Amino acid sequence: MPLGAFRxxxxxxxxxxxxxxxxxxxxxxxxxxxxRVYYICQVPPGTERGGHAHRRLEQxxxxxxxxxxxxxxxxxxxxxxxxxxxxxxxxxxPILWRELYDFSPGAACLILASEPYxxxxxxxxxxxxxxxxxxxx
Ligand code: TYD
Numbered sequence: 001m002p003l004g005a006f007r008x009x010x011x012x013x014x015x016x017x018x019x020x021x022x023x024x025x026x027x028x029x030x031x032x033x034x035x036r037v038y039y040i041c042q043v044p045p046g047t048e049r050g051g052h053a054h055r056r057l058e059q060x061x062x063x064x065x066x067x068x069x070x071x072x073x074x075x076x077x078x079x080x081x082x083x084x085x086x087x088x089x090x091x092x093x094p095i096l097w098r099e100l101y102d103f104s105p106g107a108a109c110l111i112l113a114s115e116p117y118x119x120x121x122x123x124x125x126x127x128x129x130x131x132x133x134x135x136x137x
Contacts, residue, residue, distance in 0.1 A: 001031070001058075001093040003136045004074035011062060011087045022086055024060065024112060030091060032058045032114035040100070041108035043068075049100040053123040055132065058114040061090040066107030073097040075133025083109065095136050097129050 001007065012029060013022040026034035040049065050070075061070070067084035074096055083090055092098065115121070123129045 001091065003093055003095040004133060005093045006072055006079070006081075006096060007091050009060070009089045009091050011089050013087045020086060022062070024062070024089075026112070030060050030112065034112045035115050036113040036117060037110065038113065038117075039064075039108060039110050041065075043103040043107060045103075045105070047101075047103065050098045051124070053097045053129045053132070054094050055121040055123060056094050056115060057121060058094065059092045060112040061092070062086060062110040062112070063089075064108045064110050066104035068103040068107050068109065069101055071099040071101070073129075075130055095129075095132055097123075097126065 009030070011022045011024060013020055015021075024030060024034075026032060043049065061083060063083040064086050067082060070081045070083060070090065072079045072081065072092075081090065123132060
């Protein structure tokens with residue numbers, strides 16, 4: 001995917017009377033090798049998370065339980081997305097400002113990431129982000 005892009009992706013899954021089992025293989029179901037897994041849960045009502053972009057990181061957000069919203073900004077266009085299905089994941093490429101909000105009670109999101117954690121590749125200042133979007137065009 002190009003920088004600043006996103007897309008929803010249907011997660012392969014198996015549903016039977018015992019419940020839902022979803023699966024993702026790096027470099028097969030998503031175009032990157034999985035180098036890190038983290039999760040967000042127990043978010044207090046009214047809390048906003050994110051407020052940053054990444055210079056290199058690709059991510060797949062899988063909302064395992066409940067729902068939340070994500071505002072995305074590629075420097076030119078804003079999108080407001082609902083993540084509410086464990087079989088509909090959101091793939092983000094780098095250089096995308098994101099804000100996560102409106103978490104439902106009990107919401108839990110699994111994130112598959114293409115790189116180990118590196119604070120140096122975060123962009124936490126919005127002006128720096130806008131400069132990075134201009135440089136990437
Ligand atoms: P941060 O990415 O700012 O959270 P959010 O995107 O939800 O706003 O991360 C919060 C803190 O957790 C920050 O101090 C860095 C730390 N952290 C790690 O140590 N490893 C990780 O893989 C992640 C995602 C965060």
